[in-house]
Amino acid sequence: MSETVVRVAEGPALVLAGYEGEPLRSLDAYREVGGYAQLEKARAEDPQTVIQQVIESNLRGRGGAFFPTGRKASFIPTPDKIAKPIYITVNADESEPGTFKDREIMLKVPHRLVEGCLIAAHAIQSKQVYIYVRGEYLEEYESLQGAIDEARAAGILADVEIVVHRGAGAYICGEETALLESLEGKRGQPRSKPPFPAISGVYASPTLINNVESITTIPAVLAVGPEEYAKIGAPPDSTGTRLFCLSGNVARPGVYEAPHGITVRHLIYDIGGGVPDGHELKAVMMGGSSFPVMTPDDLDTPLDADSLGKKGYFIGSGVVTVIDERTCIVQFALRVAQFYMHESCGKCTPCRVGTRWLVQLMRAVEEGTATERDLELTLDVCDRIIGKCLCVLGDSAAMPVASCVTKFRDEFRAHLAHGGCPFGEDSQLAGLFAPVDQHSHTPVAQEALV
Amino acid sequence: MSSLVDEIHELQKLYPEGTRSAVLPALRLAQERHGWLSREAIEEVAGALELTPAYCYSVASFYDMFHLEPVGRHTIEVCTNVCCGLVNAQAVLEAFEGELGIRPGETTDDGEVTLRAVECLGGCSTPTIVAVDHVYRQSVTPEDVPSIVAGLSE
Numbered sequence: 155m156s157e158t159v160v161r162v163a164e165g166p167a168l169v170l171a172g173y174e175g176e177p178l179r180s181l182d183a184y185r186e187v188g189g190y191a192q193l194e195k196a197r198a199e200d201p202q203t204v205i206q207q208v209i210e211s212n213l214r215g216r217g218g219a220f221f222p223t224g225r226k227a228s229f230i231p232t233p234d235k236i237a238k239p240i241y242i243t244v245n246a247d248e249s250e251p252g253t254f255k256d257r258e259i260m261l262k263v264p265h266r267l268v269e270g271c272l273i274a275a276h277a278i279q280s281k282q283v284y285i286y287v288r289g290e291y292l293e294e295y296e297s298l299q300g301a302i303d304e305a306r307a308a309g310i311l312a313d314v315e316i317v318v319h320r321g322a323g324a325y326i327c328g329e330e331t332a333l334l335e336s337l338e339g340k341r342g343q344p345r346s347k348p349p350f351p352a353i354s355g356v357y358a359s360p361t362l363i364n365n366v367e368s369i370t371t372i373p374a375v376l377a378v379g380p381e382e383y384a385k386i387g388a389p390p391d392s393t394g395t396r397l398f399c400l401s402g403n404v405a406r407p408g409v410y411e412a413p414h415g416i417t418v419r420h421l422i423y424d425i426g427g428g429v430p431d432g433h434e435l436k437a438v439m440m441g442g443s444s445f446p447v448m449t450p451d452d453l454d455t456p457l458d459a460d461s462l463g464k465k466g467y468f469i470g471s472g473v474v475t476v477i478d479e480r481t482c483i484v485q486f487a488l489r490v491a492q493f494y495m496h497e498s499c500g501k502c503t504p505c506r507v508g509t510r511w512l513v514q515l516m517r518a519v520e521e522g523t524a525t526e527r528d529l530e531l532t533l534d535v536c537d538r539i540i541g542k543c544l545c546v547l548g549d550s551a552a553m554p555v556a557s558c559v560t561k562f563r564d565e566f567r568a569h570l571a572h573g574g575c576p577f578g579e580d581s582q583l584a585g586l587f588a589p590v591d592q593h594s595h596t597p598v599a600q601e602a603l604v
Numbered sequence: 605m606s607s608l609v610d611e612i613h614e615l616q617k618l619y620p621e622g623t624r625s626a627v628l629p630a631l632r633l634a635q636e637r638h639g640w641l642s643r644e645a646i647e648e649v650a651g652a653l654e655l656t657p658a659y660c661y662s663v664a665s666f667y668d669m670f671h672l673e674p675v676g677r678h679t680i681e682v683c684t685n686v687c688c689g690l691v692n693a694q695a696v697l698e699a700f701e702g703e704l705g706i707r708p709g710e711t712t713d714d715g716e717v718t719l720r721a722v723e724c725l726g727g728c729s730t731p732t733i734v735a736v737d738h739v740y741r742q743s744v745t746p747e748d749v750p751s752i753v754a755g756l757s758e
Binding site: 254256289290291319320407409499588 | 728738
């Protein structure tokens with residue numbers, strides 16, 4: 155049983171509606187809080203009407219890209235226009251560092267995800283749903299499979315089939331086209347786009363791909379009505395609530411449902427109880443480890459895509475990870491770079507080679523063998539990765555590393571001047587082991603550093 | 605116990621005919637049955653799916669959870685990504701190293717336990733996350749390590 159704190163922090167309970175500490179795993183428990191009522195309502199309506207409602211709500215993707223969910227559904231051709239099956243794939247390959255909300259949906263309100271899938275299936279007239287659950291999630295898989303089996307036994311699925319497809323450990327499979335490749339039984343390497351999945355997705359057929367939280371929000375959108383939903387949060391672009399993932403050096407970490415538009419400061423200090431033991435906030439891993447880090451002067455930024463975007467940040471998958479002053483930011487950048495080096499699928503050269511180069515550079519700074527020129531070289535390498543690969547994994551390594559070098563330049567220079575890490579062994583991340591170093595096929599050769 | 609081949613044929617029914625989608629679940633099943641994906645295990649999967657062993661090996665080698673070398677009867681996987689690292693995952697990993705006498709990526713001499721460091725397991729608010737035989741343990745501290753290791757042999 156998950157010990158994670160999961161609750162509605164403020165605003166209306168939508169994704170977590172009805173959840174008050176006891177998981178709504180059984181069909182009866184979910185029905186008691188109005189479960190499957192929206193499915194019944196949706197099925198009585200024309201599919202196009204349902205899509206229109208989601209468009210009007212301006213619900214946007216909760217997986218990281220923030221693409222309008224309704225519009226994405228509208229790209230799927232109707233069955234009369236195409237002689238192929240239409241598929242839905244739900245992205246439950248939750249692997250972005252700092253993200254732990256989709257698993258709580260699968261554990262706490264699995265039937266709401268099933269209901270969302272069935273509403274989406276009605277809307278785009280699909281008969282087949284695949285839910286791609288990350289391979290490491292065992293209890294989550296069992297909870298979700300239990301809900302699907304119960305719904306099937308009760309006749310709720312009708313003529314729709316939902317199959318849970320389990321991954322096998324690969325961050326890249328959270329990228330939508332890599333997910334499709336993996337679902338097709340291949341190595342999870344992203345595809346070139348176009349064609350986009352709406353036209354040629356899994357098995358070269360039209361495919362709608364949505365994150366778990368996006369799909370789970372659909373019943374809530376219909377329950378409150380699209381017009382009302384569009385007023386919640388920070389309209390017009392960041393409507394509704396979302397599940398924020400608060401972690402790191404904070405007193406009360408957890409998954410908190412709250413409206414878009416609350417400030418980062420409010421989430422960390424009022425909801426999360428602030429930085430414990432008198433420590434000071436130094437940086438925030440904002441949106442996930444794939445994005446630029448936030449500095450303390452931007453804590454009053456509202457958590458909506460527009461406000462964050464104006465300052466060069468991303469809302470990502472709702473991650474807010476607090477980093478206090480005991481952490482060496484070079485070690486942070488190194489560990490982030492190691493992650494992406496480990497997870498790079500190897501298809502595009504800038505990412506495959508660039509992530510390894512970033513690891514070497516960050517390690518050289520940390521160990522005191524780098525020079526000022528290496529800081530410029532780091533930014534140059536980042537520049538040569540961003541926007542130059544098939545998917546955004548390379549960008550996801552480059553953006554946080556570049557932001558660390560740019561925003562914490564003094565700390566990087568202190569490493570150069572000090573001939574190594576000024577924190578010594580006192581940084582929280584000192585000596586943190588990275589999985590990439592336990593594989594014999596991916597050693598980072600120090601002498602290879604230019 | 606039904607045969608692996610029969611079970612793989614059941615898995616194939618979840619996907620459209622003529623597709624290779626059953627490869628991942630079939631490899632998982634074979635690994636659960638044999639402990640790791642030996643050459644023989646991969647050949648068995650390939651035979652059941654009417655694919656080449658080379659194809660199945662190429663897929664298996666892409667994914668972290670597939671073991672292409674023998675592993676221990678138990679696996680201990682410690683998250684050492686940033687969120688766990690901020691709350692001392694390193695000390696937890698070192699405690700396991702000390703308790704088991706092996707480094708990350710290694711297996712104890714008696715073939716019982718494999719220790720691995722892994723990337724973010726998605727339990728970031730209750731660090732450190734340790735997957736013990738694939739079941740998540742949350743808020744693990746170095747003090748918890750001896751009892752976790754002792755609990756393995758039960």
